[in-house]
Amino acid sequence: MSAHWTREELKAAVEAYIQMRSNQANGIHFVKKHIYSELANRFGRTEKSFEFRMQNISYVYSLMGREWIYGLKPAKNVGSKIAAEIERLIAEIERQNLSNVVEFETQVVSYKAEGSLSKPGGVKEPRKTHSQVTSSDRDPKVKAWILMEASGKCECCGSEAPFTTSDGEPFLEVHHLRHLADGGSDTITNAVALCPNCHREMHYGMNKSELKKSMYRKLSRLEQE
Ligand SMILES: [Zn+2]
Ligand SMILES: [Zn+2]
Known part of the structure; x- marks a missing residue:
């Protein structure tokens, strides 16, 4: 080249x-x-x-x-x-709005490719403005670390990821137990890897607060914020 x-x-x-x-x-x-x-x-x-x-x-x-x-x-x-x-x-x-996901996601991919990653410090107080999808000041190492830790299984229900993405990775979503929009941190003590069903349920389910509590019981790395 x-x-x-x-x-x-x-x-x-x-x-x-x-x-x-x-x-x-x-x-x-x-x-x-x-x-x-x-x-x-x-x-x-x-x-x-x-x-x-x-x-x-x-x-x-x-x-x-x-x-x-x-x-x-x-x-x-x-x-x-x-x-x-x-x-x-x-x-x-x-002529479309910029979704701004690509730089973050390519960084996640390259950190995962390193094979091992020491526990990232994350971002204690991410700016709340872009919290819905990918805030520009989120730490790609946190997402990479969480996905590697989950190794293809939903940390909530334990199921295998429902499908493999086009680049050969198991598809799981990273969710922040205390939402970024509510001032949650982007750290490994506040983030979990979920299958899409559990992720939706964690946001919209009738029993979402129970589900959230069960995550804190199940995963010792998590800390309530
Ligand atoms: Zn699940
Ligand atoms: Zn979420």
Whole structure:
């Protein structure tokens, strides 16, 4: 791979990707190789490097929970800054609101890939503004650590994760027992890995306060806030 990608190059790649994605959705025929070759000529990179970049863009779409182009299997070895830049470009070109999940999630993935992680300190008082999904000052190490600790099983009901994600990981969600929106900390003493059913129940269930108490009894790492 050659040197640093400029914003212009990345933008051209994302634009071409979005065009192909839309052609695919509309059943319009296109030849990927021609598109790479055109980009390669324009920017003086190899076709292969554009193909690989396209797979990184697929990976960003997968982290956003969206469809990618068939035949462009997500490739996750992309730095979190570049991944975040791709996410911003997608939002800009599609004229959508930026969900801002990608930088955080790529950091979670790379911490998990390290294989072992010492207990992270987390963030005692995360800002509450973006608490619904991913607050920008959450610590990706906390999520990575919790997921590794759970090793594919819901910490509430003990079931295996209900499915495997597109990048081969068991799907579990990280929940904060004292919600971030209520001033809870983003730390391993306040977070648990849950299957989607238990997660919904923890938010909406009739017996949610019982369920929450049972988590404190079951997991000694947790501390009531
Ligand atoms: Zn569960
Ligand atoms: Zn939750």
